[in-house]
Amino acid sequence: MTKTVNRKPAKANGRTTNDADTKRTAKSSKKRSSHFQEGNLPQKSIVGIGTIILVIAAVLVGFHVVPAFRMPFKDRALQEGSASSKERKVNTQANGVEKKGSTTKSKGMYAQDLPKEFQNFKLSVQSKLSMKNIKENNHQMKIHELKHENSKSHVHAYVVENFLSENECNSLAMVHRAHVSELKKQVPIICFDSVKSFREYLKDAMLKIKVSQSDFTKGTTCVNETFSAKLQAHFKWSFSTAFYPGESKFSTIFAQRIQRATGLKLENGGKFQITSYPKDVGYKNHTDCLVNHGEKRDRFATILVYLRDVEEGGETKFPQLGISVKPRMGLALIWNSMNSKGECDPTSIHNAAKVVKGHKFIIQRWYYYHNFPSLGRRPEEPRLPPRTANQPRVSCDEYEQGSCRWYDEWNYDHLLDYTANLQNLI
């Protein structure tokens, strides 16, 4: 699989890729579709018809029904958790294709045929943080602003001690560990955003292996299970598992607590992501939103709660603000990445310092400037690339701005790309 042509203006135009989550591998949809035309993709990878209908419905919402939410189809409307510059480029490229597909498919569909979540969708805008000292279980929470001197920055960062109780922290970490260790029985499929980046990761791992596009499973930028197993011994990554609103009683309690303390609205929140960092693992500099992009269905603010103390290292650092936060159990760190107009602020760039001693556990949730119908909903698993059920994936993101991260779920974008190509065949 090739990578997107013409990628990497990322840095030149001041855009920092987003995403402490999922920068999925870049794919050129054009190239991808040619694979389909050549019949190279496994026949069995057929996406459910329901999904296609949902996708079509989204196209309708995106292009016809609600002009206010007009967007490149493959975009935010159907997914959260991934918003790298690469994706954007892929999305834009795929756009023409999508529109074509949608016009043929959308004949005779009316608003009342749309799934409920689209019919009932109400736009909610999150344009500020409204921090408040709240009381929870007789415990008074105190908000501290982390002042900085960067006068160009619109970022406000706050910490709240004991935002989660010891019991809550331990339970979350335990659930995460159990889930990771269960899924670790399988080799994760490793994905890169490009061959170039793949080579850089190999160099870092001091592996002298020559690779080319033909090492990617057809139609993807992932390597096969055999190759993944070989790399696994040499690569390091953090581990993320996700749960969605409504999937546990805790998700509701937590979301409401966040709303009361920060003003971040339930309907603007995405999934809850727990991430653990073993020793020597961190995450590179990135912004949570896309700089200079103009996308409003992007992350306005982040809440990150440390579930453990870390003996040494593992700080969350904002180099342009001079802020460094040391992980402490229950401590919440909240910041906005966009200004009140919904523009991504490059000074929100941050990284996770490598853990020197100990094991870092965090839970985070992103809140979006504009919500969208699929926000906070568990996406259906795509079936590409070939893999067994529940096989985890590792995404090694754009080399300069990402790090490898293991996920217990597959990025919805894989599905969208695949569906786009299915429509291409029609």
Ligand SMILES: *[C@@H]1O[C@H](CO)[C@@H](O)[C@H](O)[C@H]1NC(C)=O
């Ligand atoms: C997996 O990928 C490697 C590297 O491209 C290749 O040599 C090998 O034949 C592939 N194995 C299978 C089972 O497809």
Ligand SMILES: *[C@@H]1O[C@H](CO)[C@@H](O)[C@H](O)[C@H]1NC(C)=O
């Ligand atoms: C992040 O960027 C800052 C300055 O721009 C740099 O000093 C720091 O080493 C970078 N950190 C990581 C983890 O890449």
